[in-house]
Amino acid sequence: MIANLPFIAVALLIGISLAIILLKKNMIKMVMGLSILEGAVNLFLVALGYRENGIAPIFTSAPEGAEMVLPTVQALTLTNIVIGVATTALMLALVMVIYKKYGTVNSNKIRRLKE
Amino acid sequence: MIGDLITGYGFWNPLIWVVVMATGLLFAWLIWRCGESDYDKGTEQTKPYLSGNDEPEKGAVHIRGGNMYWGFTQALKGYYDKLVPLHSGVVNDYLAWFLIGVIVIFVVVIVL
Amino acid sequence: MNMLLDNMPALLIAVPLFFAFLIPIIGKFAPKIHDVWIILASFVSSLTAVITAVTVFTKGTIVYVFGAAAGSPAAPIDSGGIPFRIIFTIDGFCAFMLLSAAIVSFAVVLYLVSSQKERSGKSELYALYLLLTAGIFGMVSTGDLFNFFVFLEINSLAGAALVSYHRKGGIAAEGALKYLIVNTVGGLMVLFGIGLLYAQYNSLNMAFIASQMSFTTVNIVALVLFITALAMKAGSVPFHFATPDAYSVAPSGITAAMIVASQAGLYGLFRIVFTLYGDIFNTVTIGWVVIILGVLSMVIGVTMAIPQKDVKRLLAYHAVSQTGYMLLGVGVALAVLGDPLAMAAFGQTAMEGGLFHIINHAMYKGLLFLAVGAVIYRTGVWSLNKMGGLGHNMKWTMIFFLIGALAIAGIPPFNGFASKLMIYESVFAFNPALSIIAMVVSILTLASFMKVFHSMFMGPQLPEYAEVKEVPKLMIAGMVILTIFVIGFGLVPDLVVNNLITPAADALINNGAYITAVLGGGL
Numbered sequence: 001m002i003a004n005l006p007f008i009a010v011a012l013l014i015g016i017s018l019a020i021i022l023l024k025k026n027m028i029k030m031v032m033g034l035s036i037l038e039g040a041v042n043l044f045l046v047a048l049g050y051r052e053n054g055i056a057p058i059f060t061s062a063p064e065g066a067e068m069v070l071p072t073v074q075a076l077t078l079t080n081i082v083i084g085v086a087t088t089a090l091m092l093a094l095v096m097v098i099y100k101k102y103g104t105v106n107s108n109k110i111r112r113l114k115e
Numbered sequence: 116m117i118g119d120l121i122t123g124y125g126f127w128n129p130l131i132w133v134v135v136m137a138t139g140l141l142f143a144w145l146i147w148r149c150g151e152s153d154y155d156k157g158t159e160q161t162k163p164y165l166s167g168n169d170e171p172e173k174g175a176v177h178i179r180g181g182n183m184y185w186g187f188t189q190a191l192k193g194y195y196d197k198l199v200p201l202h203s204g205v206v207n208d209y210l211a212w213f214l215i216g217v218i219v220i221f222v223v224v225i226v227l
Numbered sequence: 228m229n230m231l232l233d234n235m236p237a238l239l240i241a242v243p244l245f246f247a248f249l250i251p252i253i254g255k256f257a258p259k260i261h262d263v264w265i266i267l268a269s270f271v272s273s274l275t276a277v278i279t280a281v282t283v284f285t286k287g288t289i290v291y292v293f294g295a296a297a298g299s300p301a302a303p304i305d306s307g308g309i310p311f312r313i314i315f316t317i318d319g320f321c322a323f324m325l326l327s328a329a330i331v332s333f334a335v336v337l338y339l340v341s342s343q344k345e346r347s348g349k350s351e352l353y354a355l356y357l358l359l360t361a362g363i364f365g366m367v368s369t370g371d372l373f374n375f376f377v378f379l380e381i382n383s384l385a386g387a388a389l390v391s392y393h394r395k396g397g398i399a400a401e402g403a404l405k406y407l408i409v410n411t412v413g414g415l416m417v418l419f420g421i422g423l424l425y426a427q428y429n430s431l432n433m434a435f436i437a438s439q440m441s442f443t444t445v446n447i448v449a450l451v452l453f454i455t456a457l458a459m460k461a462g463s464v465p466f467h468f469a470t471p472d473a474y475s476v477a478p479s480g481i482t483a484a485m486i487v488a489s490q491a492g493l494y495g496l497f498r499i500v501f502t503l504y505g506d507i508f509n510t511v512t513i514g515w516v517v518i519i520l521g522v523l524s525m526v527i528g529v530t531m532a533i534p535q536k537d538v539k540r541l542l543a544y545h546a547v548s549q550t551g552y553m554l555l556g557v558g559v560a561l562a563v564l565g566d567p568l569a570m571a572a573f574g575q576t577a578m579e580g581g582l583f584h585i586i587n588h589a590m591y592k593g594l595l596f597l598a599v600g601a602v603i604y605r606t607g608v609w610s611l612n613k614m615g616g617l618g619h620n621m622k623w624t625m626i627f628f629l630i631g632a633l634a635i636a637g638i639p640p641f642n643g644f645a646s647k648l649m650i651y652e653s654v655f656a657f658n659p660a661l662s663i664i665a666m667v668v669s670i671l672t673l674a675s676f677m678k679v680f681h682s683m684f685m686g687p688q689l690p691e692y693a694e695v696k697e698v699p700k701l702m703i704a705g706m707v708i709l710t711i712f713v714i715g716f717g718l719v720p721d722l723v724v725n726n727l728i729t730p731a732a733d734a735l736i737n738n739g740a741y742i743t744a745v746l747g748g749g750l
Binding site for chain 2: 718
């Protein structure tokens with residue numbers, strides 16, 4: 001049970017973020033929802049690599065037979081955090097431009113491109 | 116032979132097609148040449164004849180893009196009235212379609 | 228020289244990235260030679276892609292291991308057969324996509340240099356453009372799922388930033404934001420799917436995962452996430468909504484490049500479905516899912532295009548519609564993958580038709596966007612209601628547009644006809660109804676392009692466009708490059724199919740070769 005806790009958290013976070021991006025009409029909140037989704041995926045990746053009582057995966061002078069957490073997923077998470085920062089920054093910049101020109105951040109009103 | 120594209124039922128050779136078309140056009144041109152030219156530039160006959168009315172200004176003669184295929188969209192009005200509003204421009208709807216797609220395809224793949 | 232050739236796959240990414248960061252510096256300190264540099268940059272990066280592709284077609288699959296001596300195996304001897312190194316695996320299908328991306332990206336740069344001359348902020352535009360190129364090259368050549376995700380995100384980010392570049396009044400930002408939000412969700416779903424696969428196989432290497440793949444619910448969840456997210460990147464119905472929004476506001480040259488960018492998503496879809504999941508389960512269901520997506524895209528794309536008034540939005544809906552043809556052709560092959568007889572009778576041809584359509588579409592749709600962009604460049608008008616009579620002043624643009632329009636409508640002898648013919652005849656053997664739908668869609672495409680051609684170029688010369696001139700020579704040059712391929716591929720389709728498409732189709736169908744190339748014969 002306790003080992004599955006991170007995965008339950010992942011499921012909850014994905015549910016929350018999907019609810020936000022589907023239901024919230026405020027673009028800033030949608031961007032926040034996307035950040036939560038990204039956090040959920042990051043948590044999922046890190047949790048995959050976790051081993052009970054594992055140590056940091058450094059082989060130099062590591063104790064004999066010690067279990068290590070998987071390093072690959074941590075590298076993936078770091079990369080994804082960087083990508084997420086870039087994406088969020090660009091999205092917020094675009095929302096800012098839209099707010100300047102349209103005077104609103106409501107997605108129901110940001111629809112000059114349609115049909 | 117170069118140009119033979121095997122399509123499973125037969126073949127398609129654009130080079131032969133080009134040669135045949137070129138020959139056809141050549142014959143058409145030859146026949147056209149045999150005709151008598153009665154077109155005189157700069158006379159009354161080059162002007163458009165609209166039942167004796169004056170020619171309207173250029174902008175009014177051209178059929179604009181928006182008027183074309185009005186009949187087509189009108190005939191399929193029921194279809195277009197359903198389809199066009201789906202492209203609502205609201206980004207939440209786009210993501211809702213994505214989730215619907217995921218769920219539908221998942222159900223289809225699991226069930227079948 | 229040999230060392231350069233050996234490291235070509237690394238240069239594929241390194242060259243565009245290097246120039247992407249160099250261009251703004253040059254733009255700041257030596258603006259006079261800026262345009263020459265960007266043409267050079269794009270030429271060199273396209274050249275690396277072409278050399279890589281030619282190497283693959285002559286010598287077979289390249290497996291390039293990063294950070295190891297040339298020729299090292301992907302799985303080090305002491306790793307117990309698990310390939311944890313970062314690799315590029317470039318087989319026939321990748322090489323084919325590289326070639327298409329290389330041609331379009333170079334033609335577009337020639338066009339952009341001229342059309343952006345008077346604009347501000349062009350260094351950054353070119354930097355982003357080269358990042359987009361790097362993203363496309365990376366997506367189609369990586370052999371590692373996580374790198375695929377990274378390049379997908381580079382592709383989406385650079386694409387969204389480029390979309391938002393010019394049009395005034397916030398409308399460009401709106402299109403870019405929608406495109407970015409939709410693609411970010413898609414990208415995260417791809418990453419989630421990758422996580423699901425990693426959880427089971429502790430590896431990110433595509434070949435290794437393919438060799439271990441088994442039939443579990445988790446794998447199916449991952450597959451569905453991949454299919455939907457990558458179909459969204461490719462712009463297939465019902466995930467297409469952001470595509471017209473983004474394409475209609477992007478600068479015209481950029482839109483031509485975005486076509487290739489979206490096809491990289493299509494590449495990912497086919498690669499995952501065939502190579503990763505190819506031999507573990509009955510592909511009939513997945514095949515039909517792809518076929519249905521294709522048919523929906525074809526029909527809804529073209530019917531939405533007909534009433535459009537904004538010319539670029541109309542072309543964008545046609546891009547959705549043409550994507551449907553590729554999905555249809557490859558989907559039919561996928562549906563009969565388990566049946567060797569049907570595969571030999573029509574599956575192989577359907578596959579080749581679908582793949583051939585990818586490169587054809589990149590060429591003629593690129594050409595159409597460039598030609599329409601040329602008209603917009605001179606007139607500053609997007610609406611078809613306001614255009615007319617431009618054929619009097621822009622003869623070359625009219626000719627190029629006409630060639631592109633005939634090619635997309637499938638009129639011989641242009642390239643669109645060859646691939647569509649292959650799709651019709653092979654799909655007819657699979658299911659006649661699908662083939663008839665495809666033909667009807669083709670007729671509607673022709674009808675729709677008659678509308679565009681008439682309202683843009685035909686009619687009397689309008690007084691408001693009396694001063695309009697032909698576009699500059701470099702823009703024409705960009706269009707000429709694509710026209711050469713549109714006509715050339717149409718005149719000798721057999722050479723293209725035999726030399727480019729068949730190796731690509733074989734690479735997809737025969738996923739054992741992909742696995743062996745990476746893991747060696749031992750596994």
